[in-house]
Amino acid sequence: MYIDSHCHLDRVRLTPYNENFDEFVRETVNNQVSHMLCVSIDMESYPQMINLVKGYDNIYTSVGVHPNDQDRHEPDVDELVQVALNEASNVAIGETGLDYFHNNGDMQWQQDRFRTHIRAAIKADKPLIIHTRDAREDTINILREERAEQVAGVMHCFTETWEMAQQAMEMGFYISFSGIVTFKNALELKQVAKNVPLERMLIETDSPYLAPVPYRGKPNEPLYVSKVAECIAELRAMDVADIASATTENFNRLFLK
Secondary structure (H helix, E strand, O other), rough: EEEEEEEEEHOOOOOHOOOOOOHHHHHHHHOOEEEEEEEEOOOHHHHHEEEHHHHHHHHHEEEEEOOOOOOOOOOOHHHHHHHHHOOOOEEEEEEEEEEEOOOOOOOOOHHHHHHHHHHHHHHHHOEEEEEEEEHHHHHHHHHHHHHHHHOOOEOOOOOOOHHHHHHHOOOOOEEEHHHHHOOOOOOOHHHHHHHHOOOHHEEOEEOOOOOOOOOOOOOOHHHHHHHHHHHHHHHHOOOOHHHHHHHHHHHHHOOOO
């Protein structure tokens, strides 16, 4: 069985499941994905997300504001902590972080948002879900400055260098691989996937985005997390069952401690 450590179930296409979320969850479990972490990207859609997954004991959630959009409700530390602790399914703060690929100019607002989330995670004693793109140095520096190692977390959908992976792992973070690792041109990322210690690895889909080969270009969904595991198993010359077992154990250790 697998765990999809990062997906956006409120955005997954339900057309193949007769627009029925119950059927979607049932078929996902039938395809060997036992649990899913449904990740928040803004406070406006958070209540709808929670209502969608409420009652499913195999779906966990997070609370946070994605770094991409500036024009969002900006929660302070206390609001994030209160929301995180008031919902039993919440196991993390995020996704949060820095994204300089989709933004330019003065990134102070993004850095301030990131710091707020780290402080909230420490106060709530919840791990962080980190999004980082084209912001390696600032991401690591802010994590260090805010002492994020107190709660650590995961570098989600990792696409950065082995050096950054090492720096993150030194602070206790896990490295999560998405369908991108299955892409033919992701040579550097494949090498990172070979090097990351098994006890520091997670797998994810980031559904409905970034579908793995052979579904690339199509809507993604959690049951495709097996393709991520199969690719990593092949890269490391391991049995895919061992990848599934290790990443499940890692997920439980990080989020359900």
